Amino acid sequence: MNVLELDDVRLDLPSKHGDRTLLRGVSLSLAPGEALGLVGESGSGKSMTLRTVLRTEPAGARVTGRVLLDGRDVRTLGAADLRRVRADAIAMISQNPRAALNPVLRVARFLVEGLCDARGESREAATRRARDLLAQVGIADVDRCMASYPHQLSGGMLQRVVIAAAVASAPRLLLADEPTTALDVTTQSEVMAILDGQRREHGMAMLFVTHDLELASAVCDRIAVLYAGEIVEIATPAQLHAAPRHPYTRLLLDSRPNIAARVPALPVIPGRPIAAYEVEGGCAFAARCPWAAPRCEREEPALVHDAGRTTRCLRAGELADELAGAPADDAAGVSGAPAETGRDGETEARA
């Protein structure tokens, strides 16, 4: 059975300007021990997807669809069961470790409370495990780290602490939301290696959110591409690089800086990323898609599973060969591509 299964998850948030749709149908699944990357531009709904799993979405949000954790729908759990799932089965690592810890409490308290207060373990056992895990995530002076306040530690150290806390309860599922983005470049790869090592060692499944397609390719078994609140493609990194099936994925791959090809400037995806609530009928990507056909404006593509590939594009079949080719240099020249390319249009995917 899958550890996690999202089935057509939609999220609407009431606002002053009427309801805003933030997720328009997210469907994905994670096998035990599998790492799934969730990539997409800023605002595409990556973090919101994770929040529907932990049920920490903004107050007032309406969520439909199913979120199955080991076959049990977390969206329908009562308060007590939800708390137990959060304490035992899922752990979250967020972008900014400095905001995740209470600034006036010691690191030891943070580590121990996830085991004592959340799971009812004894203080001694919890402290012992916390110390072991700190050593495992590469903290040299465990005593000092335990006794420190967050402001006394570097961002890299703090993220290690958060990773230690996340694996401490041996959860089935790890949710990681850009866990290295807030760190400086030299610590990024270290922390990423530690996270990956810990995940493999403890056999946890991971849903890994990132802007960085290259990083996701290196770390994950499969990658899900999110656009405007919906999944547009899911594939293994190898499949994705060799033969993307969705035009958006193709453009994401092209927009990576490519040292070998010595492209003078980063090719950017024409047009501005749109938010889920701006989609009105037809394909969400139609306004920016160089391969858009007239029917793309009218028909809404469904997420199709076909021969081991999962794609949401009306023309996926006809375009397969074209998209699999070399970087589409002439993409912008294809009819229907918007001419203007502003600051807004730059995709945040990077190597």
Add this chain to the structure above:
Amino acid sequence: MLRFVLRRLGALAATLLISSFLVFSAMYAAPGTPESFLVQGRTVSPEVLASIRAQYGLDDPFLIRYWNWLGGVLTGDLGESLTTRQDVASLLASRIPTTLWLTLYAAVLIVVFGVLAGALAGLRGGAFDTGVLLGSSVGFAVPTFFAAVLLMSVFSVTLGWFPVFGSGSGFAGRIEHLTLPAVALALPAAAVVARITRTAVVEEREAEHVSVALARGVPWRVVARRHILRNAMLPVTTIVGVNIAALVAGAAVVEHAFTLDGVGAMLINSVQQKDFAVVQAVALLLVAVFGVVNLVIDILYAVIDPRVQLGGESA
């Protein structure tokens, strides 16, 4: 820590010296003479007046008089009252208990009702929150003197639940006599404290580490206590402290309204009578209390917030 406290006490001593000089100058410059109160309207020959002035050193130059007074204080002699001829120290000692009880009572009311109401309003929201917001607006807007008169007329005169004046003796007696004055004294401060506590709690609730703790399965009770309330107490401590220190001054109005024989009432009388020694002693006392309360707040703050380091030393 010790160095910090010593430095602050030194600064307090300097403040006391300067403020005593300022109060002395103000009294000196104010219209009216002490001896006119001494003779109380009777016709007295210029010779008698002159002898009174000589006896109290009223004709000495300003600086000499200040110097004589300061010398006395430094040797533990606060002087004697011009009007009652009593030793100022024993006069103060007889008045301090009433004021002390009154302000302590009011301080307890501020902490219990202000902090409690604000914290519950922030945590619960809903109708209780609206009630606290409304109540604090009213409490803050009503002047202390008006509140005193209103409380007296309703609860003492009309309902007869509490005595109209006097400060009572024994614990129960004091509580009975001081309840209305303490409520009148605490009302505006409790309103401010409730409002600020509520805001602080609401702000802390939004903090990311709070949702992180909840998402880790830490029970709401624990999160509310350990992460929301504890952190919200940082700004609240300062506000509570400042308001309690300010009570010492507000006590004068309430003591006057309820005819309590406290230090504040004594200050008002002795200013009117230009009773130098008494005014000086009370003023020094108020400044000292204010300074010490503020010092205690700062120390407390450093104890509850590890990011604060006293005087640059490591906490």
